[in-house]
Amino acid sequence: MSLTLERMFNDKDPSEVLALAFDFGETIDPLLTATVTCTHVDGVGDAAAATMILGSPAVVGTKVVFYVRNGVNRAEYELRCQASTATQVLVMAGGLRVIRARSKASLS
Numbered sequence: 001m002s003l004t005l006e007r008m009f010n011d012k013d014p015s016e017v018l019a020l021a022f023d024f025g026e027t028i029d030p031l032l033t034a035t036v037t038c039t040h041v042d043g044v045g046d047a048a049a050a051t052m053i054l055g056s057p058a059v060v061g062t063k064v065v066f067y068v069r070n071g072v073n074r075a076e077y078e079l080r081c082q083a084s085t086a087t088q089v090l091v092m093a094g095g096l097r098v099i100r101a102r103s104k105a106s107l108s
Contacts, residue, residue, distance in 0.1 A: 007094040009079070013101040017054065017069045022081040022092040025062045029085035034064040041095075042076040049077055057081070071098035 009020055024031060036057045040049040048070070057066035064081050071077065077096045082089060 007092070009094050009096045011097045011099045012068065012071060014071050014073050014098055017067055019065055019067055020079070020094075020096075021060075021063045021065045022083075022094065023063045024083055024090050024092065027062060027085055027088065027090060029087055031059045031062065031064065031083045031085055031090075034059050034081060034083040036064065036066045036079060036081045038068070038096075039078045039080070040075060041078045043097075044072050044074045046072040046075045046077075049075075052077065059083070068096065071096075073098055073100045 012018055034057045036053050038049050038052045040046040052068050052070055054067040054069045057064045064083055068079070075098050077098070078093055079096055080091065080093045082091050084090075
């Protein structure tokens with residue numbers, strides 16, 4: 001059985017290193033392994049999108065926790081997580097936009 005869900009993560013500044021998570025709470029079996037990939041999908045180009053995933057993801061209960069770094073201002077990415085249980089392969093995908101943080105005064 002395969003399950004695909006989608007979500008949108010909050011925007012990220014290019015300088016931030018953030019912990020993000022996919023929650024597979026609907027699975028009955030415990031998660032055994034997981035991989036997370038990053039692909040550029042829109043906006044300003046980024047040939048190094050795959051390097052945004054920092055280290056290896058950690059399985060914590062029904063969640064897959066991972067870190068993202070860098071990214072190109074005004075680029076959009078797809079984060080894709082594939083997790084395995086003893087009987088299933090589950091997939092979740094989420095969008096992430098990279099937008100440089102600005103003060104409200106500079107937006108006027």
